[in-house]
Amino acid sequence: MALKRGDIIPNFSLKDQNNEEFDSSSIIGQKPVIIYFYPKNFTPGCTKEACQFRDTYQDFQDYGAEVIGISNDSQKSHQKFAQKHELPFILLSDSQNKVRKKFGVKKSLLGMVPGRETFVVDKNGQLIYRFNSLDASKHMKKALKVIKDL
Template identity: 40%
Template sequence: MLIKLIMYGLVLWLAIWGYRQYQQPSNRVSVGMKAPDFKLPDAQGHTRRLADWQGKWLILYFYPRDDTPGCTREACHFRDDIQQIHALGAEVVGVSVDSVASHADFAQKHRLSFPLLADTNGQVADAYGALLNLGILQAAKRMTFIIDPQGMIAQTYSNVNPDGHSQAIIDDLKRLSAF
């Protein structure tokens, strides 16, 4: 009985600590800074770099896990709004710590037409301040960065609500790109 109580206490402590870590806003990357470079495989296994989108606005969004309810809603909203985003000269790229195979399944299942990058070791998420690291468990925090055509951070979003997020991105892109 005592061991069970200790285990429940430990699980509760880890849950509270993890939630607090997840909710902490990132101070690592801020508006006006040069966006951290990256080199990651996409769902088809092709290596993608930040420079691939030079000269375009880039919506770089980090999300916890493929095929979970919030992540699916967020990705599908971006999918549904992709024409408006493209009309503003921007591209969307999703990043999580899931594998290339997981991303491929997720993209196919939900007909996602934008790249999903596999940051399996969490280095890119960490560089953007979007890594939740609980030791044996790593996940990306739900954060988004708008990167301007020169590779500078133009807008940051932490503690993102998946519902309505893509519309907020569109509204901010209109403001930032002076359309």
């Protein structure tokens, strides 16, 4: 079942790009969080999206928010992707698509591509905005606007 506005974000645990266990309760419910799900490292759209979040990361930090990217790529792939593009935020490996399912992120392009969806969570762990679009260029802008309006 898909998360909807007002829902509390479910707890989850995944490995990050440094092969360390990330527990969502360490951040969710502590500060605003942008969680963006994306299809695949090193593809043009996903690289563009990650670099947009990188280029505005300090803006998110200035508003007290954290950014987390999630795909089903391996930790090793995430590490290479983060290093190559100097990504300062957390990348999580959801290789079994368990968290993607918890959030209700559906596949795109006739079910062939993992979906691209962004969730904005307030400091209490409540979902305040959800945006689904294959167009990678819109996610960061929408998320930043929501964070600014908090």
